Every structure is written in C-alpha cells, then in structure tokens.
Amino acid sequence: MNPRVAKPLLLALLVLAVVVFPKVVDSNYWLNLVNLAISFSVACLGLNIVLGYAGQLSLAQAAFWGVGAYTSAILTTQFGVPVWLGMIAAFLVAALFGVFLGIPTLKLSGHYLAMTTIGFGIILQLILINAIWLTKGSDGITKIPSPWIGPLELREPYAFFYVAAVSLILLTWASIRLKDSRVGRAFLAVQGNEMAAETTGVDTTRYKIIAFALSAGYGGFGGWLFAHSGSHYISPDTFSFEQSVMLLAMAVLGGNGSAVGAIVGAVLLTLLPEVLRFLKDYYMMVYAAGIVLVMIFMPGGIAALVQGLPTTQRLKRWWHSGSEAARQVEIAAAHAQRATLQPAAATATPGGNGTLLGVKGLAKHFGGLKAVDGVDMEVRRGEIQALIGPNGSGKTTILNMLSGLYVPTAGEIVLAGENITGKKPHLITEHGVARTFQNIRLFGDLTVLDNVMIGQHCRTHAGVVASVLQSAAQRAEEAAMRRRALEVLEFVGLRGKEFAEAKSLPYGRQRVLELARALVSDPKLLLLDEPAAGLNASETEALIDLLFQIRDRGITILLVEHDMSLVMNVSDHITVLNFGKRIAEGSAEAIQKNQEVIDAYLGMEVANA
Amino acid sequence: MDLATNLQMVTAGLAMGSIYALVALGFVLIFNAAGVVNFAQGEFVMVPAFVAVWLMDFLNIPFPLTYLVTVLFMGLFGIVFQRIAYYPLRNRTFLPVIIATIGVSIFLKNAAQLVFGAEPFLMHRPTPADALNLRGVFVDPQYIVIILCTLALLGFQYFFFEKTMLGKKMQATAQDKEMARLLGIRVAKMIAFTFAYSSILGAAAGILVGPIFYVTKEMGGMLGLKAFCSTIIGGFGNVPGAILGGIFLGVIEVFAAYYISSAYREGFAFIILILVLLFRPQGFFGEKIAEKA
Numbered sequence: 001m002n003p004r005v006a007k008p009l010l011l012a013l014l015v016l017a018v019v020v021f022p023k024v025v026d027s028n029y030w031l032n033l034v035n036l037a038i039s040f041s042v043a044c045l046g047l048n049i050v051l052g053y054a055g056q057l058s059l060a061q062a063a064f065w066g067v068g069a070y071t072s073a074i075l076t077t078q079f080g081v082p083v084w085l086g087m088i089a090a091f092l093v094a095a096l097f098g099v100f101l102g103i104p105t106l107k108l109s110g111h112y113l114a115m116t117t118i119g120f121g122i123i124l125q126l127i128l129i130n131a132i133w134l135t136k137g138s139d140g141i142t143k144i145p146s147p148w149i150g151p152l153e154l155r156e157p158y159a160f161f162y163v164a165a166v167s168l169i170l171l172t173w174a175s176i177r178l179k180d181s182r183v184g185r186a187f188l189a190v191q192g193n194e195m196a197a198e199t200t201g202v203d204t205t206r207y208k209i210i211a212f213a214l215s216a217g218y219g220g221f222g223g224w225l226f227a228h229s230g231s232h233y234i235s236p237d238t239f240s241f242e243q244s245v246m247l248l249a250m251a252v253l254g255g256n257g258s259a260v261g262a263i264v265g266a267v268l269l270t271l272l273p274e275v276l277r278f279l280k281d282y283y284m285m286v287y288a289a290g291i292v293l294v295m296i297f298m299p300g301g302i303a304a305l306v307q308g309l310p311t312t313q314r315l316k317r318w319w320h321s322g323s324e325a326a327r328q329v330e331i332a333a334a335h336a337q338r339a340t341l342q343p344a345a346a347t348a349t350p351g352g353n354g355t356l357l358g359v360k361g362l363a364k365h366f367g368g369l370k371a372v373d374g375v376d377m378e379v380r381r382g383e384i385q386a387l388i389g390p391n392g393s394g395k396t397t398i399l400n401m402l403s404g405l406y407v408p409t410a411g412e413i414v415l416a417g418e419n420i421t422g423k424k425p426h427l428i429t430e431h432g433v434a435r436t437f438q439n440i441r442l443f444g445d446l447t448v449l450d451n452v453m454i455g456q457h458c459r460t461h462a463g464v465v466a467s468v469l470q471s472a473a474q475r476a477e478e479a480a481m482r483r484r485a486l487e488v489l490e491f492v493g494l495r496g497k498e499f500a501e502a503k504s505l506p507y508g509r510q511r512v513l514e515l516a517r518a519l520v521s522d523p524k525l526l527l528l529d530e531p532a533a534g535l536n537a538s539e540t541e542a543l544i545d546l547l548f549q550i551r552d553r554g555i556t557i558l559l560v561e562h563d564m565s566l567v568m569n570v571s572d573h574i575t576v577l578n579f580g581k582r583i584a585e586g587s588a589e590a591i592q593k594n595q596e597v598i599d600a601y602l603g604m605e606v607a608n609a
Numbered sequence: 610m611d612l613a614t615n616l617q618m619v620t621a622g623l624a625m626g627s628i629y630a631l632v633a634l635g636f637v638l639i640f641n642a643a644g645v646v647n648f649a650q651g652e653f654v655m656v657p658a659f660v661a662v663w664l665m666d667f668l669n670i671p672f673p674l675t676y677l678v679t680v681l682f683m684g685l686f687g688i689v690f691q692r693i694a695y696y697p698l699r700n701r702t703f704l705p706v707i708i709a710t711i712g713v714s715i716f717l718k719n720a721a722q723l724v725f726g727a728e729p730f731l732m733h734r735p736t737p738a739d740a741l742n743l744r745g746v747f748v749d750p751q752y753i754v755i756i757l758c759t760l761a762l763l764g765f766q767y768f769f770f771e772k773t774m775l776g777k778k779m780q781a782t783a784q785d786k787e788m789a790r791l792l793g794i795r796v797a798k799m800i801a802f803t804f805a806y807s808s809i810l811g812a813a814a815g816i817l818v819g820p821i822f823y824v825t826k827e828m829g830g831m832l833g834l835k836a837f838c839s840t841i842i843g844g845f846g847n848v849p850g851a852i853l854g855g856i857f858l859g860v861i862e863v864f865a866a867y868y869i870s871s872a873y874r875e876g877f878a879f880i881i882l883i884l885v886l887l888f889r890p891q892g893f894f895g896e897k898i899a900e901k902a
C-alpha cells in the first residue's frame with residue numbers, strides 16, 4: 001500500500017479507537033487512571049522535547065506540571081475564568097517560567113540546568129505551601145471545575161477522556177512535526193554536538209531556551225489536564241521532586257527522542273503500580289531498582305528496542321518512501337548531471353582582488369600562555385590561503401577566534417569591511433564564515449541530508465509555529481533547503497547517501513560531509529582545519545580538486561594543514577606562524593626558500609623537494 | 610539586633626556550613642575523578658546516620674566504636690555504589706549516570722523507611738545538651754565539635770592528597786585519566802577509592818549532624834542539593850571553592866532565615882545559586898574553561 005493512502009486510514013482508525021475506548025473500558029476507576037496517564041504523557045512529551053530532542057536534562061517537569069495545574073485552578077476557582085482559557089494560561093505561564101529559568105542556566109552545561117531545575121521545584125513547593133492567600137497552602141485547592149462545551153459539562157471520566165485524548169493526539173502530532181523541521185533539526189544539532197551547532201549557525205542558547213520553554217508549556221498543559229479531572233483537587237505535595245523523577249523515568253523508559261515512546265513510558269509507569277500492588281511497601285524500591293537497570297541494560301529505552309526490530313525498520317522505510325524528502329531525492333537523482341553548485345548572491349564576488357579578511361594584532365592568551373600573540377594577516381578575495389606552522393604555533397587558535405569560538409584577548413577581525421571581532425559563532429556564520437574541524441564534528445545520529453540542511457539554518461527562517469502548522473511558506477522553504485542540500489551533496493560527491501546516518505560513513509566521507517555542511521551556508525570565507533588529516537592519497541587528490549572547484553565558485557578559503565605537498569599545491573598565499581607570531585608570509589615558492597621558515601618548520605627535506 | 614545573637618547565628622551558620630562543605634567536597638571529588646554528578650550524595654549522609662543510630666540505639670555500642678564501624682561501612686558502601694551506578698555506565702554520557710544515581714537514591718530512601726519506619730530518630734549526643742555560655746553568647750557544643758572535626762578532616766585531606774602516594778595517584782586520575790593509565794595507575798581502582806573517600810566524608814557529615822538534625826529518610830535530599838549549590842557557588846570542580854561555598858551558604862542561610870523569612874529558609878540556597886549563575890557562572894573561585902575545538 002502507498003503510505004500516502006495509509007495516512008488518512010490510520011487517522012480514521014485512531015479516531016475510531018478514541019471514540020469507542022470509554023465504551024470498551026466502561027469503568028470510572030480505570031478511565032480516571034487513563035486520564036491521569038494522559039496527563040503524565042503530555043508532561044513526558046514535553047520532557048521529550050527538551051531531553052530527547054535538545055539533550056538538556058530538566059528535573060522540574062513536575063514543577064511545571066504544578067505551575068499549569070495551579071494557574072488554571074486559581075484562575076477558574078478564584079476569578080471565574082472559563083476552564084478553556086485556563087488551559088491556554090496553564091501552557092503560557094508554565095512556558096514563561098521555563099524562559100525565566102532557562103536564561104541564566106542554559107548558557108552553561110547540562111549539570112547546571114539539572115541542578116537549577118531541582119531548586120526551582122523546591123522554591124515552587126515552598127511558595128505553594130506558604131502563599132496561602134493565593135494557593136490555599138497545604139490544604140490545596142478543591143472543587144476545581146470541569147470544562148464545558150456549550151451546555152454540556154465534561155465531568156464524567158469518559159467525557160473528560162475525550163478532552164484528554166484529543167489534546168494528547170494534537171500535542172503528539174505537533175511534537176512529531178516539530179522534530180522534522182528547521183527548529184527540530186536545530187534542537188537535534190544542539191544535542192548532537194553543541195560546538196558544531198554553534199559554528200553551523202544555530203544560536204544554541206536560544207534554541208535550548210525554546211526547547212525548555214516548550215517542554216515547560218507541555219508540562220503546564222499536562223497539569224491542566226490533571227487539575228480538571230479525577231478528584232478535581234490539587235495540593236502542593238503532588239508536585240514534588242520525586243514526581244519530577246518519576247516523569248523523567250517515564251520519558252527515559254519510553255526512549256529518548258521518541259514522542260510515542262514517551263507516551264508508552266508514561267502509560268506503563270502509571271499503570272505499573274496497579275499491577276505491582278502485591279509488592280506493597282517494596283514497590284518504590286522495585287521501581288528505583290528498575291530505573292537503574294533500565295539505565296544499564298536498555299540505554300535507548302523501549303523505543304530503541306522496538307526500532308531495532310527488522311519489521312519496524314521495514315515499516316519505517318515504507319512509511320518514509322511516501323515522504324516529500326524521498327520524492328525530492330529521487331528527482332535530484334534523475335537530474336543529477338545538471339546539478340552544479342551555484343554560488344549564492346552573497347558570495348558571488350566578482351574577481352576583484354581586494355581584501356576579504358583583515359586581521360590586526362590578533363592575540364589570545366590563556367593565563368600566562370600566549371597562544372597567539374599579535375598576528376597581522378590578510379586574506380584576499382577568491383584565493384586559497386594556507387596557515388602553517390609547527391604544532392602549538394597557534395593555527396587552530398586563530399581559526400577558533402575567526403569562527404567566534406574564542407573571544408580574542410586583543411586585536412581586530414574585519415570581514416568584508418565589517419568588524420566581527422568577538423561576535424558569537426552563529427552570528428559570524430551568518431556574516432559568511434563557515435568552518436570544519438580538525439577532529440570531525442558531525443551530528444552523527446542524523447542523516448547526511450539533515451546534516452547538510454542544518455548548514456542552512458542561518459539562511460532560513462521558519463519558527464516553531466510555522467514548523468508545527470507547516471504553512472505554505474514553511475513547506476516551500478523546507479523544499480528549497482532540501483534542493484540546495486542535494487545540490488551540494490552532488491557537488492562534493494555524496495549522492496546516494498542522503499538517508500545514511502552521518503556516523504555510518506567512512507572517515508574520508510565524513511570529512512567531505514563536514515565540508516558540504518559548511519559550504520551550504522553560502523560562506524564568503526571557508527575555514528578548513530586540517531582537511532586532509534587522515535585521508536589516503538586518492539582522497540587527498542579528490543580534496544585538492546574540490547578545493548580548486550570551491551575557489552573557482554568565488555569562495556575564499558583559509559586552511560590549516562600539515563600536508564605540505566597539498567599546501568604548496570593549492571595555496572595562492574601562505575602565512576607561517578611560530579610561537580603565536582607570524583614569521584613569514586608570501587607565495588608558496590617564497591615560503592619554501594625562506595630560511596626562517598625552513599629552520600622553524602619545513603626543515604631541509606621540503607626545501608630541497 | 611545585638612551582637613550576641615549575631616554571633617550565635619554565625620556559629621550555627623559555620624556549623625551547618627561545615628556540613629555542607631563536607632558533602633560538597635564529596636561531590637567535587639567524585640565529579641573530578643569520574644566526571645559524574647552524583648545525585649545520591651545526600652544519601653551518603655542519610656545512610657551512615659541510620660547506621661550510627663542503629664549501632665548506638667539498637668545494639669548499645671559505645672560512641673567511638675560506632676563511629677569507626679560507620680566510617681568503615683561507608684567506605685565499603687562507596688565502592689559498592691560506584692560498581693552499580695557508575696561503573697557499568699562509565700562510557701556513556703552524563704545523563705544515564707545522573708538518572709542511575711537518582712534511582713539508587715530513591716532506593717536507599719525507601720529501604721531506610723522499610724527498615725526503620727517513618728518516625729524520625731535523634732542520634733545520641735557525644736556532647737552535653739546544654740548550650741555553652743561564652744560571655745553571653747550561647748553556643749551548642751555540638752556546633753563546635755562539627756567545626757573542629759571538619760577542620761581536622763580538611764587537614765587530613767590536605768596531607769593525604771599532597772603527601773601520600775595514593776593521594777597523588779588519585780589526583781593524577783582526576784586530572785588526566787589517559788595519562789594516568791599510561792603511567793600504570795589503575796584508574797578504575799582510583800575512582801573506586803574516590804567514591805569510598807567521598808562516602809566516608811558523608812559518614813563524617815552524618816555522624817556530626819545526626820545529634821542536631823532528625824535522622825529521617827529525607828534528611829539527605831536537601832543536604833545533597835545544597836551541597837551541590839555550594840559547589841557551583843564556589844566554582845564547579847574547584848575543591849577550595851566547594852568548601853568555602855558550603856560555609857558561605859551555611860552562614861547566609863541562617864541570617865536570611867532570621868532577617869528575611871524563615872518559611873522560605875530552604876529556598877535561599879537556590880536563589881543564591883540562580884544569582885551566581887546569572888552574574889558569575891564560573892563561581893567565586895572557578896575559571897572559565899573552554900571546550901577544545
């Protein structure tokens with residue numbers, strides 16, 4: 001069957017299942033439990049966004065769940081706000097808390113967020129207990145109303161089940177769509193390799209905050225579902241650290257990164273106590289031991305187990321065959337011979353030999369160590385320039401400053417007349433500087449195509465809302481990104497590997513992929529850190545060819561390299577460093593004859609060659 | 610506010626801060642050696658407190674022997690702990706280890722409840738219950754014991770890490786595992802020792818705080834979290850920073866509870882944490898370390 005036909009069919013089946021479910025179960029006890037499981041599921045979907053997509057650990061999901069529950073409960077009981085409005089408020093207020101908490105912590109590494117989120121949970125509980133005028137303190141809020149549809153009150157568990165089920169389906173759908181979009185790819189890039197994400201043009205802090213806010217919003221929505229169902233009563237002790245851990249366990253058991261997995265985890269762990277009743281006092285111990293065992297023996301959770309099955313993989317391939325991406329790849333393959341790398345308007349620099357990059361007095365000190373100590377350098381438009389020197393002479397440090405990873409201690413970097421000194425990496429990428437790394441930094445778990453699409457992040461615009469709703473503009477942009485990515489893959493010779501995982505490529509191909517990812521951002525200046533390291537002779541040959549082709553398309557190249565035959569072969573201009581200072585500059589011939597360079601670096605062999 | 614009350618609060622703050630410092634130290638040592646954030650650090654205090662209560666109250670074992678047995682037990686406990694929650698996960702990202710340590714922490718809390726019930730215990734005091742009157746400043750003698758013992762432990766630690774071969778090997782492991790391994794240091798063993806030592810620091814904290822704090826299954830949770838705050842305030846990964854951060858936090862907390870609000874006492878540590886993260890994320894003593902490109 002064609003997956004395009006199967007889609008509406010599956011949807012119809014899902015609707016049918018939701019409609020008949022309460023009739024089949026027909027027990028208020030179990031329906032209440034299912035409603036609770038759905039509330040947890042929504043919170044876990046949120047965790048899945050921040051943890052599974054963006055790779056950031058939040059230990060306050062129960063707190064956001066509580067923020068949502070209390071926001072709506074207070075608004076509806078004390079201020080008579082309609083329950084549906086409470087729903088929106090629950091989502092927004094929780095998301096807002098997420099933003100406030102994310103701003104100070106998400107610039108830093110994972111442990112800080114984990115810690116701060118715990119602290120937030122504790123402060124929130126203190127406020128819930130002590131701000132009695134607002135929250136009724138430890139007594140909690142009772143008689144929380146149910147939502148109404150016209151004259152119909154959705155109070156019975158089966159009636160509320162429809163609200164919960166529809167919410168869950170819509171929110172799951174949104175989070176799945178989000179994953180496969182510009183925003184979702186940015187999240188995955190942050191998780192895959194933060195430094196690479198930054199230099200590929202993703203504002204990592206911003207995307208971490210977005211992920212965290214969305215996650216908190218989902219948590220708040222889950223809280224809304226909880227407050228207006230079941231016992232219609234909430235109190236501070238429900239929203240504890242232990243509950244946050246429970247939600248985390250659900251998300252991790254289900255499987256990191258899979259929305260459906262998160263739901264499965266939530267449902268399993270909600271129903272588990274019912275099954276394990278006979279354990280009584282031992283239940284929590286068994287549960288805790290279970291968490292540890294899952295961590296040790298099931299690293300990818302249930303999702304990874306299921307995804308590993310051959311049947312699942314076949315299903316996935318079948319499903320995928322109907323996607324827009326697969327169609328575009330097919331078309332590109334059919335027209336392969338015509339695909340050429342068109343330089344974008346920004347990079348089409350007419351032949352002129354002006355200065356593209358000017359570096360003055362650039363310095364970087366680490367404590368007492370002067371890694372780079374006052375270097376002047378110029379890179380001319382449309383040339384290949386090499387930066388060479390012995391190990392520790394400061395070559396990579398200069399590249400790191402040029403790409404914004406290091407803030408220079410002193411000096412100035414001017415790109416095409418604009419001062420870019422000390423700017424954030426993603427802004428520098430936007431200005432037209434792209435780079436590769438000495439030790440390859442790809443997003444290993446993502447496909448080749450996705451890797452290259454992330455490279456266009458800073459040239460595209462779709463945000464969260466557009467990505468979820470898939471507006472016409474968003475779809476057009478997505479298609480254009482894919483087309484461009486395919487062109488570049490064709491150009492570097494990676495066609496046919498579009499849907500392979502980046503980490504599954506052989507080493508040499510990975511280098512080329514990293515180059516493609518940099519190229520696709522339409523750079524004016526391409527920084528290559530030892531592009532030939534680890535390549536064999538024929539791969540190096542191909543690389544040299546590629547470098548010339550890139551230059552001929554108007555892209556200026558600055559490369560750091562130890563392979564002297566490559567350097568002497570391709571470079572229009574060479575800068576030599578030693579101990580953080582420039583010791584020579586000139587054409588390949590001049591450098592080979594320079595006595596100081598021979599003494600410091602080249603030695604006699606190359607000079608005689 | 611008169612001077613005597615303030616001085617009393619300083620002493621109480623220093624005592625509490627010493628406890629935070631001990632636990633924070635345990636945190637940092639494990640983090641430096643294994644690159645792991647141990648969310649069960651608080652249970653490294655709760656477990657020995659229960660062990661000591663059990664030995665003294667149930668078996669009527671005298672103080673010195675109780676302390677000795679507790680310390681030895683916790684050394685062993687640390688080794689078993691890392692074998693379960695760290696060793697199998699050592700080659701994975703930080704996330705599974707954090708979750709595993711949380712799992713162990715929940716396990717231990719519930720095990721404690723199962724064995725000892727939900728009622729809190731008060732550990733026997735090695736010191737008189739009456740407050741000392743030092744020229745009008747009333748001080749619980751246990752506070753003084755806590756402060757002195759902490760100082761002694763820090764002195765011992767300095768000697769151990771700087772002057773003994775084992776200590777140096779452990780330091781080498783913390784600084785560069787690869788290099789240490791090449792030099793023939795048994796890295797896994799050193800990490801296990803670090804967990805053991807960290808757990809012994811917990812034992813000291815548990816024994817010291819037991820007589821003034823109720824011994825409950827929950828006693829460790831908050832201690833662990835505040836100790837973690839201390840490490841970040843002092844500068845994450847920095848040993849003197851963790852100690853000073855802990856002491857700073859202990860004192861601030863007492864004063865904030867008195868002058869600002871006692872209901873929110875447990876929240877101040879986290880407010881300070883967020884302020885530090887906002888304005889000086891590398892902590893008071895930490896350096897910014899950039900990842901190598």
